[in-house]
Amino acid sequence: MSKARIMSGNEAVVEGALVAGVRFFGGYPITPSSEIAEVLSRLLPQVGGKFIQMEDELSSVGAIVGASLAGIKSMTATSGPGFSLMQENMGLAFMAEVPCVIVDVQRGGPSTGLPTKVSQSDVMQVRWGRHGDQNVIALVPSSVRESFDLIIDCVNLAEEYRMPVVLLLDEVISHMREKVILPEKDEIKVIERKKPPKGQEKYFPYEITEDAIPPMANFGEGYRYHVTGLTHDETGFPTSDPEKINQVMRRLYQKIEKHKEEIIKVEEKYTEDAEIAIFAYGSVARSAYSAVKEAREKGIKVGLMRPIILWPFPYKKVSDLANKVKRIIVPEMNMGQIIAEVKKVSFGKVKVEGVNRIDGELITPSEIMAKIEEVS
Amino acid sequence: MAKSLEYIRLDKFPHVWCPGCGIGIVMGSIIRAVDKMEINKNDVVMVSGIGCSGRMPGYCDFNTLHTTHGRALSFATGIKLANPKFKVITVMGDGDALAIGGNHLIHAARRNIDILAIIINNWIYGMTGGQYSPTTPLGSFATTAPYGQVEPPFDVLKLIKGSGASYIARGTVYHIRELDKLISGGLQKKGFAVVEVISQCPTSFGRRNKMGSAVEMMKRQKEETVPVKKAEKMSKEELKGKIVRGLFLDEERDEYTERYEKLIAKAKEVHQK
Ligand code: SF4
Numbered sequence: 001m002s003k004a005r006i007m008s009g010n011e012a013v014v015e016g017a018l019v020a021g022v023r024f025f026g027g028y029p030i031t032p033s034s035e036i037a038e039v040l041s042r043l044l045p046q047v048g049g050k051f052i053q054m055e056d057e058l059s060s061v062g063a064i065v066g067a068s069l070a071g072i073k074s075m076t077a078t079s080g081p082g083f084s085l086m087q088e089n090m091g092l093a094f095m096a097e098v099p100c101v102i103v104d105v106q107r108g109g110p111s112t113g114l115p116t117k118v119s120q121s122d123v124m125q126v127r128w129g130r131h132g133d134q135n136v137i138a139l140v141p142s143s144v145r146e147s148f149d150l151i152i153d154c155v156n157l158a159e160e161y162r163m164p165v166v167l168l169l170d171e172v173i174s175h176m177r178e179k180v181i182l183p184e185k186d187e188i189k190v191i192e193r194k195k196p197p198k199g200q201e202k203y204f205p206y207e208i209t210e211d212a213i214p215p216m217a218n219f220g221e222g223y224r225y226h227v228t229g230l231t232h233d234e235t236g237f238p239t240s241d242p243e244k245i246n247q248v249m250r251r252l253y254q255k256i257e258k259h260k261e262e263i264i265k266v267e268e269k270y271t272e273d274a275e276i277a278i279f280a281y282g283s284v285a286r287s288a289y290s291a292v293k294e295a296r297e298k299g300i301k302v303g304l305m306r307p308i309i310l311w312p313f314p315y316k317k318v319s320d321l322a323n324k325v326k327r328i329i330v331p332e333m334n335m336g337q338i339i340a341e342v343k344k345v346s347f348g349k350v351k352v353e354g355v356n357r358i359d360g361e362l363i364t365p366s367e368i369m370a371k372i373e374e375v376s
Numbered sequence: 377m378a379k380s381l382e383y384i385r386l387d388k389f390p391h392v393w394c395p396g397c398g399i400g401i402v403m404g405s406i407i408r409a410v411d412k413m414e415i416n417k418n419d420v421v422m423v424s425g426i427g428c429s430g431r432m433p434g435y436c437d438f439n440t441l442h443t444t445h446g447r448a449l450s451f452a453t454g455i456k457l458a459n460p461k462f463k464v465i466t467v468m469g470d471g472d473a474l475a476i477g478g479n480h481l482i483h484a485a486r487r488n489i490d491i492l493a494i495i496i497n498n499w500i501y502g503m504t505g506g507q508y509s510p511t512t513p514l515g516s517f518a519t520t521a522p523y524g525q526v527e528p529p530f531d532v533l534k535l536i537k538g539s540g541a542s543y544i545a546r547g548t549v550y551h552i553r554e555l556d557k558l559i560s561g562g563l564q565k566k567g568f569a570v571v572e573v574i575s576q577c578p579t580s581f582g583r584r585n586k587m588g589s590a591v592e593m594m595k596r597q598k599e600e601t602v603p604v605k606k607a608e609k610m611s612k613e614e615l616k617g618k619i620v621r622g623l624f625l626d627e628e629r630d631e632y633t634e635r636y637e638k639l640i641a642k643a644k645e646v647h648q649k
C-alpha cells in the first residue's frame with residue numbers, strides 16, 4: 001500500500017495518465033483545466049515524454065491524434081469552450097479510429113460562461129457535439145481518487161476500442177484536494193492497442209473483424225496505410241460505394257454497441273428496497289449519497305444509482321430501476337440534460353423529476369433532501 | 377519514371393484530379409525528392425488537409441494521413457514531435473494553408489519544426505467549385521467574387537518569413553526541374569521548410585477567368601514569373617505583375633524537436649537531483 005497523499009483531481013489525472021502510459025500531451029490553456037497541462041509540462045519530459053502547448057484547441061487534438069498514430073499514448077485537457085473547438089478533430093479520431101484521451105473539466109456556458117465555477121454542462125456536448133453518428137465513451141469521476149482510476153480506464157478504453165475517450169470532470173473535483181491512497185503500480189492494469197499479428201503481410205487497418213475492433217499498426221511499422229476522415233473501405237482509402245460505406249460505418253457503430261455491457265459501469269447504493277431512486281453522477285452523486293443516508297435515517301427508502309461511465313448510457317439498468325421504484329430524481333448541474341435519457345426508459349413507468357442548478361454553485365444534500373421529502 | 381512508380385499506390389488509380397490539373401505534377405516532384413534522398417518509405421509520413429490537394433497522400437505509398445480542413449500541420453506536428461525519426465511532408469492548398477489553416481502555418485514556422493510544407497497555390501478553392509481564396513488576385517473572378525475579387529491577396533512567402541522558417545522557396549509546375557530542386561532542398565533541410573508551388577486549376581479558376589487551356593495557363597507561369605536572381609536587378613516598375621520564383625531563404629536555425637530532446641535531457645537531470 002502506498003502512503004496517503006493530499007492531491008487535487010487535476011493532479012490525480014496527471015498521475016493516473018502517466019501510470020497508464022501517456023507520453024504525449026498537446027493542449028491549450030483554459031480554466032479550470034490548466035493545472036493538468038502545467039504539471040505535465042514538468043513531468044512528461046522527466047520520463048522521456050513530450051509536452052507541447054499548441055496554438056489552439058483544434059490543433060491540440062490534431063497533435064495528439066498525430067502522436068497516437070506515431071504510436072505514443074496521448075491526451076489533452078480542456079474546458080467547455082475549448083471542448084467545442086475540439087469537436088471537429090475528435091470527429092476525425094472517431095472516423096479514423098485513433099486512440100486518444102480528452103479531459104474536459106466542465107464549466108458553465110454557453111460561451112465564456114462561468115470559467116471558475118462548477119457545472120455539468122458538457123454531458124450532452126460529449127455525446128452529440130460532432131456531426132454524424134458515433135458511439136462515445138465518457139467517464140465521470142466523483143472523487144479525486146476516482147479521477148486517478150478513471151483516467152487510467154480512459155487510456156485503456158481508448159487503446160482497446162481504438163477511439164477517443166473523454167474524462168468529464170466537475171470543476172469542484174478537479175480543484176478539490178482530498179486525501180488519497182493510490183494503488184501500487186503492479187495493482188494497475190494497463191492495456192496496449194491490439195496489433196496485427198507479427199509477420200502478417202497484408203494489413204487492412206479497417207478490417208471487419210469479429211469483435212468489430214480492427215488491430216492497429218502504428219505509422220513506421222512497415223504497413224504504410226492510409227488514414228482519412230472520409231468514409232473509407234477496409235484499406236482506409238476513401239470510397240463512395242454505398243455497400244462498403246454501410247459495412248464500415250455500421251462496424252464503427254457496432255464497436256461500442258457490441259461491447260457496451262462490458263463497458264458500462266454503475267454503482268448502486270441502497271437500491272434493493274428503494275422506493276425513491278436518485279440518479280446522479282460526478283460531484284452531485286456525493287451530495288446525493290449524503291441525502292440518501294439522511295433519508296434512510298428518517299426511514300425513507302431512498303437509493304442511489306451512480307453511473308461511473310456515463311456514455312454508453314446504462315439504459316438497461318435505469319429501466320430495471322424504473323420497474324421497481326416509484327420515483328426517480330435526477331439532480332444535475334445543468335438545466336436537465338441527462339434526465340432526458342432517464343426519462344427515455346422510464347416513460348410510462350415512473351415519474352422522473354430533476355433538481356437543477358446553473359448558478360455555478362454545488363447542489364447541496366439538503367436541496368436533494370427537500371426533493372425527496374416533497375415526493376415521498 | 378519507372379523508379380517513381382515504386383512510390384505510388386497504383387491500385388488506387390485513376391485519381392480524382394481533372395485533366396490538366398497541376399497537383400499531380402507536384403506529387404511527381406515530391407516523389408523524386410524522396411527517391412533522391414533514398415529515404416525508407418516506412419519513415420515517410422505524408423499529411424494533407426482538405427481540398428483537391430488533400431487527396432495526394434492517398435496515392436503515395438508512404439504512411440499517409442488525410443486530415444481535416446486546414447489542420448494538416450497540427451497533426452504533422454504531433455507525429456514529428458512524437459517520433460522525430462519520421463520525414464514529415466504536408467501538402468496543402470492555398471485555402472487550406474492560408475485561410476482556415478493560417479494559424480497552424482505561422483506557428484509551425486515559429487517553432488521551426490522539421491516539416492516540409494508544400495503549399496499548392498492555384499488561387500482558388502477548386503474542390504468546392506471555385507470560391508475565392510486568400511491568394512486570389514485582385515479583380516479575378518470566382519463563384520463568390522462575381523464582380524471581381526475585392527480583397528488583396530497574401531504574399532505567402534513574406535508571411536512565412538515573418539513567422540520564422542529555415543527554408544522558403546517558390547516554384548511553378550511549369551518550371552519542373554527547378555521545382556524538383558526546390559522541393560528536394562526543402563526535404564533535406566532540417567527545420568521548417570515551405571515551398572509554395574504556383575499551379576493551375578483550369579476547371580475552377582482558368583475557365584472563369586478566361587485563361588484558356590491548362591497548357592495556356594502553364595505558359596503564363598513561364599511568362600509571368602521571374603527568377604529571384606533576375607528580379608534583384610529589376611526595377612519596381614519592371615516587376616509589376618510578375619511573380620518572383622526561386623529560393624528565398626535557406627538558413628541554419630535550431631530545430632524544434634532537437635531542442636525538445638535537449639529539454640528532455642535537462643528535465644531528467646533535474647529529476648535525478
Ligand atoms: S478542381 Fe482545379 S485543383 Fe481541383 S482537381 Fe480540378 S483542376 Fe485540379
